[in-house]
Amino acid sequence: MIRIGVTGHRDLPPGVHGTVTALLRAHLAPYGRGMVGLSCLADGADTIFAEAVLAAGAPLEAVIPAAGYRDALPEDHHPVYDRLLRQAVLVHRLPHTASTPRSHLAAGRLLVQRCDRLVAVWDGCPARGPGGTADVVAHARSLLRPVSVLWPEGAHR
Numbered sequence: 001m002i003r004i005g006v007t008g009h010r011d012l013p014p015g016v017h018g019t020v021t022a023l024l025r026a027h028l029a030p031y032g033r034g035m036v037g038l039s040c041l042a043d044g045a046d047t048i049f050a051e052a053v054l055a056a057g058a059p060l061e062a063v064i065p066a067a068g069y070r071d072a073l074p075e076d077h078h079p080v081y082d083r084l085l086r087q088a089v090l091v092h093r094l095p096h097t098a099s100t101p102r103s104h105l106a107a108g109r110l111l112v113q114r115c116d117r118l119v120a121v122w123d124g125c126p127a128r129g130p131g132g133t134a135d136v137v138a139h140a141r142s143l144l145r146p147v148s149v150l151w152p153e154g155a156h157r
Contacts, residue, residue: 008045008121104131
C-alpha cells in the first residue's frame with residue numbers, strides 16, 4: 001500500500017473547486033484501493049482529497065492538529081468534517097489545544113512523515129502564514145518525499 005498525503009488551499013473559488021476535484025480524482029485513480037490517504041480534513045483541498053480517497057474504496061487517515069481544530073473551521077464545514085472523521089480508519093491527534101499556525105505546521109510535518117508521497121493543491125505562491133501549503137511542500141521536499149503539485153492552469157485564488 002502506498003501512503004499518500006495531501007496539503008492544499010482552503011477557500012477555493014467555485015470554478016477552481018470543480019477542476020481541483022477532477023484533477024485529484026484523475027491523479028488518485030491509478031492507486032485505487034492500493035493507497036491509504038492522509039488528510040487534515042479542512043475545507044477545500046483536504047476534503048476534496050479525502051472524498052476522492054473514500055470514493056476509490058481506499059482507507060483514510062485523519063491528522064488533527066489540535067483539540068480546538070474543528071471549532072476553528074467554518075461552521076458550514078462541520079458536518080462534512082464530522083462525517084469524514086467518522087469514516088477515518090485511524091485518527092492522529094496532535095497534543096495542541098489551540099488551532100494555530102504552529103499546530104497546523106506540526107500537523108503538516110506529521111502528515112509528511114507518515115506518507116510515501118505528497119499531493120499539493122497549490123498555486124505555487126508563498127504561504128500566507130506559518131504552516132501553509134508552501135511550508136508543507138518545502139518540508140516534504142527537504143525530506144526528498146515525492147511531491148505532485150496540482151493546480152488548474154490560469155486559476156487564481
